Amino acid sequence: MSASEAAPRTGSGAWRDLIAPGLSALLALAVLLGLGVWQLARKGEKEALIARIVSRSTAPPVAPPADWNPARDEFEHVRVTGRFLNDRETLVHGLAAGETPGRALQGYYVITPFERADGGLVLVNRGFVPTELKVQADRRDGLVDGGTTVVGLLRASEARTMFVPAPDPARGEWFNRDVPGISAARGLTDAAPYLIEADAVPGQTTWPRGGQLRVDLPNNHLQYAFTWFGIALCLLGVFSVFAWKRLHEPEPAGGA
Incomplete structure (x- = not known):
């Protein structure tokens, strides 16, 4: 049988050839999905932080705390x-x-x-x-x-x-x-x-001028999550094409 008429590699040998790259792809996929999920969790945390800062910074002023705790008292x-x-x-x-x-x-x-x-x-x-x-x-x-x-x-x-x-x-x-x-x-x-x-003093014309703090924390975690999930999807696509080609490539000729 000529090389052009060779049958696809559909036997167990072809599947064994996919074990090592398949495991590597699976590990990379797990890491990418994990990073995406982590970014979604960070998004929720950042939104809660921003809400807490805005709430504190706009509340009526009170006396400073006697025992300073940054996690509790900052802003x-x-x-x-x-x-x-x-x-x-x-x-x-x-x-x-x-x-x-x-x-x-x-x-x-x-x-x-x-x-x-x-x-x-x-x-x-x-x-x-x-x-x-x-x-x-x-x-x-x-x-x-x-x-x-x-x-x-x-x-x-x-x-x-x-x-x-x-x-x-x-x-x-x-x-x-x-x-x-x-x-x-x-x-x-x-x-x-x-x-x-x-705080800023309304109508102030002298220097220094307060109110320079801007509560504007970046929150790009959803974008990062989509990036990781997109890379994971690309990995699935690339591996699928690789596996299809490996399983459908002709068996090597056994001799003349």
Whole structure:
């Protein structure tokens, strides 16, 4: 019988040839489906987190908690009374939304110790100043002297990622809102382990300007889930074509 007339490989040998690639494909399929299911679970968790943050941040302000628990208390809307220690403010490099959509302003966040009337200190992120107003003397009209009340959101210390430069406390160079680091550099031994992100003041024309925190957490987990499920579907398609060709390719000639 000629090669063109050879019968397809439908015997047990052909099926045995599919065992190893079939197991590999099955393992990869299980991993891909698992990643897709995990992303769906993360989607639910992220939606719950966003709802919790929005609920906390828009609630009437309350006193800060006596025992700080980031998982429970972060983004709580709080109110404190006392006075700013303006001579010990710290500037942290940052960006803020500009008046032109899509264009960011370069500048600093002004972190100022706040001496509470009921005792203790807490760092307050008073808001953003553009680079040209870095020097405090150039924004004297924005300083708050004497007793005042601050309303804002509780935030945990901002972790420094691998892409963020290390701080240089000696030169006053900070790139993340490092609560314990800034407190130590400023000699604040009894500062709270969190900071308060000050709310925006309606109609404010002076600097710094609060309300820079945007509760806008990305939630792309559904898209990621569809991606993993799509790759799994492609894997099924590719393996099906591979298996069909392997089972229907002609048996090798046995000799002349």
